Amino acid sequence: MKVVFLGATKGMGRALAQKMAARGDALVLLGRDAKSLEESAKDLELRGAAGCVHTGLCDLTRSDEFAQAFESAHKVLEGFDCVVVTAGAFDSQDVLEADAAACQRLLDINFTRTILFCEEARKRLLAQGGGKLCVFSSVAGERARKPVILYGSTKAGLTYYLEGLDHKYHALGLEVITVKPGFVNTGMTAGLSPPPFAGEPEGVATVVLAAIDRGRPVVFAPGVWCWVMALIRSLPRAVMRRLNF
Amino acid sequence: MAELMGWGRFPRVEGLELVSEDLEAISRGAILSRGLGRSYGDASLPPQGQGPVASTRLANRLLAFNGDTGVLRAEAGFCLADFNSLFLPLGWASPVTPGTRYVSLGGMVASDVHGKNHHVAGCFGEHVRALRMRVADGRILDVSENQEPELFHATLGGLGLTGHLLEVEFVLEKVPSAWVWAENQQVENFSELIACLREASDTWPMTVAWVDSLSKGDALGRGIVMKGRWARPDQAPSQAPASKSAFSVPLDFPEWVLSKTSVQLFNRAYFCKEGKSGKSGIVHPYAFFYPLDRLQDWNRIYGRRGFIQYQCVIPKQDADEIGKQLLKTLAASDEGSFLSVVKDCGRQGKGMISFPMPGISLAFDVPMRGDSTRALVRKLNEIVLEAGGRIYLAKDALTSAETYRAMDPRWEAWNGVRRQWDPDGKLRSALSVRLFGD
Numbered sequence: 303m304k305v306v307f308l309g310a311t312k313g314m315g316r317a318l319a320q321k322m323a324a325r326g327d328a329l330v331l332l333g334r335d336a337k338s339l340e341e342s343a344k345d346l347e348l349r350g351a352a353g354c355v356h357t358g359l360c361d362l363t364r365s366d367e368f369a370q371a372f373e374s375a376h377k378v379l380e381g382f383d384c385v386v387v388t389a390g391a392f393d394s395q396d397v398l399e400a401d402a403a404a405c406q407r408l409l410d411i412n413f414t415r416t417i418l419f420c421e422e423a424r425k426r427l428l429a430q431g432g433g434k435l436c437v438f439s440s441v442a443g444e445r446a447r448k449p450v451i452l453y454g455s456t457k458a459g460l461t462y463y464l465e466g467l468d469h470k471y472h473a474l475g476l477e478v479i480t481v482k483p484g485f486v487n488t489g490m491t492a493g494l495s496p497p498p499f500a501g502e503p504e505g506v507a508t509v510v511l512a513a514i515d516r517g518r519p520v521v522f523a524p525g526v527w528c529w530v531m532a533l534i535r536s537l538p539r540a541v542m543r544r545l546n547f
Numbered sequence: 548m549a550e551l552m553g554w555g556r557f558p559r560v561e562g563l564e565l566v567s568e569d570l571e572a573i574s575r576g577a578i579l580s581r582g583l584g585r586s587y588g589d590a591s592l593p594p595q596g597q598g599p600v601a602s603t604r605l606a607n608r609l610l611a612f613n614g615d616t617g618v619l620r621a622e623a624g625f626c627l628a629d630f631n632s633l634f635l636p637l638g639w640a641s642p643v644t645p646g647t648r649y650v651s652l653g654g655m656v657a658s659d660v661h662g663k664n665h666h667v668a669g670c671f672g673e674h675v676r677a678l679r680m681r682v683a684d685g686r687i688l689d690v691s692e693n694q695e696p697e698l699f700h701a702t703l704g705g706l707g708l709t710g711h712l713l714e715v716e717f718v719l720e721k722v723p724s725a726w727v728w729a730e731n732q733q734v735e736n737f738s739e740l741i742a743c744l745r746e747a748s749d750t751w752p753m754t755v756a757w758v759d760s761l762s763k764g765d766a767l768g769r770g771i772v773m774k775g776r777w778a779r780p781d782q783a784p785s786q787a788p789a790s791k792s793a794f795s796v797p798l799d800f801p802e803w804v805l806s807k808t809s810v811q812l813f814n815r816a817y818f819c820k821e822g823k824s825g826k827s828g829i830v831h832p833y834a835f836f837y838p839l840d841r842l843q844d845w846n847r848i849y850g851r852r853g854f855i856q857y858q859c860v861i862p863k864q865d866a867d868e869i870g871k872q873l874l875k876t877l878a879a880s881d882e883g884s885f886l887s888v889v890k891d892c893g894r895q896g897k898g899m900i901s902f903p904m905p906g907i908s909l910a911f912d913v914p915m916r917g918d919s920t921r922a923l924v925r926k927l928n929e930i931v932l933e934a935g936g937r938i939y940l941a942k943d944a945l946t947s948a949e950t951y952r953a954m955d956p957r958w959e960a961w962n963g964v965r966r967q968w969d970p971d972g973k974l975r976s977a978l979s980v981r982l983f984g985d
């Protein structure tokens with residue numbers, strides 16, 4: 303597989319890219335931190351990625367650079383069959399409510415810019431006759447909950463968008479894989495106390511890679527979160543008003 | 548603040564753990580680094596309520612590998628499980644591996660771990676070429692046999708108390724195949740077991756023995772000696788060993804599950820199943836090196852109060868007699884030990900306070916039941932001290948400063964080096980408070 307990856311430097315993205323490398327996939331890494339990208343590229347080469355792992359600067363906040371980033375990736379890979387987006391941002395509801403600038407930044411990165419990035423990916427993949435687009439949304443987008451209202455709404459919007467892409471373009475060869483991680487122990491959640499069923503990046507990566515290979519449209523990871531969210535979705539409003547999770 | 552614990556789930560302390568891919572950032576100001584928490588007792592824990600500690604588990608990048616010399620450099624959080632799945636199929640093994648593959652490189656250095664091949668390969672530290680570490684004053688240094696050798700030797704087996712390991716460079720072992728040729732031999736009592744281990748170590752690079760710790764009388768110390776070597780290509784299956792599926796223990800077990808009777812039943816069954824003498828053949832490397840990894844989170848079997856592992860090494864000459872005394876003391880206590888392992892140790896390593904010395908090492912897992920467990924450890928320690936042996940700090944949780952210091956007078960020189968690099972005592976752990984008076 304030839305993969306263009308946004309977010310491979312850390313967390314679940316790193317774990318997924320490492321699994322791809324270990325089985326010999328070819329990768330181009332996009333991201334905002336040149337040094338970290340280089341270090342990840344080296345790591346992935348040593349783990350067995352096909353050929354040289356190239357990198358390209360692409361900050362989600364700068365959508366004017368997306369086209370160029372895909373252009374370069376296309377060149378070095380001579381076409382690609384998969385785009386993965388794990389990049390994303392998180393802040394607690396308290397911080398976001400108190401700080402309008404932080405709130406705007408998060409809404410912008412996780413919703414607007416991520417979708418603009420996916421739009422670019424969609425066009426390129428369709429132009430090549432199809433391919434896979436795997437994007438990390440969240441279980442936070444499944445039901446509004448007090449601690450993740452703002453973050454969750456960006457993910458709800460993203461999930462909605464990805465579902466629409468699947469409906470419209472599946473017949474044309476675009477396979478959209480929406481990943482809905484539950485709580486996963488990464489740098490993003492460091493400092494929060496993990497709930498039951500918390501996952502590890504490596505376990506998530508295994509599940510997601512299988513979903514990409516099979517073209518499964520929606521995947522919860524760890525899988526048990528599918529049932530947890532089904533339960534939470536079924537709770538009446540009166541209960542949600544009382545609960546604090 | 549979070550509740551932190553080691554593999555034995557005793558003790559538990561409140562502490563702040565920093566988790567990030569960026570070790571340079573989180574080690575700044577941290578009082579200790581920890582890896583995957585596979586040390587049993589309090590070695591990887593901050594003193595109660597203190598911190599922060601830096602968790603290396605997300606810092607797992609490979610940095611360099613030379614396929615000609617077999618020298619590998621990686622970040623301290625790189626996990627041995629990853630190593631095995633990447634490098635074994637290429638014909639490279641870790642020169643030393645502990646009994647679980649879920650350990651970090653940093654943890655392997657800081658405990659100077661030993662494996663089934665200790666009598667030929669020594670500790671992991673003997674294969675380490677260079678370390679990059681942050682010392683207490685904040686500087687980041689490259690240390691090795693040639694650069695700051697004293698700090699290097701104090702850091703191998705130094706339990707994180709000399710600085711934060713950021714990167715580790717070590718030399719891999721070229722192996723003829725990724726599979727193991729193994730042979731089991733049933734032995735009827737402890738003397739036979741010791742003799743058999745000793746004989747095996749002349750011809751087999753990897754040896755270990757499992758002991759039925761509840762056997763009594765003539766059968767005291769009966770068990771199974773397991774021997775192995777990397778299989779020759781013509782013996783091994785042509786494909787690389789697949790990664791094994793694992794089961795996991797989802798919940799803490801209630802304490803009655805682990806009664807003396809259940810342990811007895813387990814031990815008897817195990818003795819019969821594995822014991823067919825002379826059974827030999829090709830074995831999956833994970834089944835050989837990491838039998839316990841098949842059951843993830845198996846430490847939960849011991850319930851909420853957790854357990855301790857008691858591991859000691861006693862000099863060769865009276866190993867037979869002392870070993871029997873230890874087994875009898877264990878059998879006389881209320882709790883049986885599921886897993887009792889005997890291993891013979893080779894030369895003392897480079898690390899200033901590394902555990903092994905020439906002799907026999909015994910390890911028992913015992914459920915933590917408060918005072919009676921403390922009393923048991925005290926009795927075992929008395930025997931070991933008297934025999935001129937010592938205990939493994941990566942497993943310990945209950946030994947007193949006085950006893951430990953009497954067992955291992957090397958601690959003073961090591962502590963001197965440590966203080967040279969950390970005069971204000973910034974680096975500390977629950978263990979260092981308990982044993983070194985920090």
Ligand SMILES: Cc1cc2nc3c(=O)[nH]c(=O)nc-3n(C[C@H](O)[C@H](O)[C@H](O)COP(=O)(O)OP(=O)(O)OC[C@H]3O[C@@H](n4cnc5c(N)ncnc54)[C@H](O)[C@@H]3O)c2cc1C
Pocket residue numbers: 553554579580581582583584585586587590591592603623624644645646647649650651652653654655657658659660661662663705706707708710711712713839941976
């Ligand atoms: C089932 C099982 C079998 C085992 N078998 C063996 C065996 O056969 N032989 C053997 O020797 N050991 C064995 N062990 C013990 C284990 O190998 C060691 O405790 C090892 O250190 C654990 O590594 P870790 O990454 O989990 O480190 P932790 O448990 O997190 O930490 C261990 C020590 O290393 C220090 N440390 C960790 N990372 C760093 C770092 N980056 N910088 C500085 N200090 C650091 C910590 O402060 C602590 O003192 C076994 C453990 C288990 C659970």
Ligand SMILES: NC(=O)c1ccc[n+]([C@@H]2O[C@H](COP(=O)([O-])OP(=O)(O)OC[C@H]3O[C@@H](n4cnc5c(N)ncnc54)[C@H](OP(=O)(O)O)[C@@H]3O)[C@@H](O)[C@H]2O)c1
Pocket residue numbers: 308309310311312313314315333334335338360361362363388389390391392411438439440441442482483484485486487488489490491
């Ligand atoms: N962890 C969880 O519990 C959890 C749960 C549900 C959903 N998710 C979602 O899953 C995805 C991955 O989460 P994670 O926990 O693995 O996160 P993480 O460890 O914080 O990693 C985030 C990645 O995104 C990149 N990134 C962040 N902002 C960027 C920007 N402006 N431009 C380009 N790249 C940027 C980071 O690159 P740098 O190296 O440059 O920082 C990093 O590689 C996210 O979308 C997250 O919302 C996470």
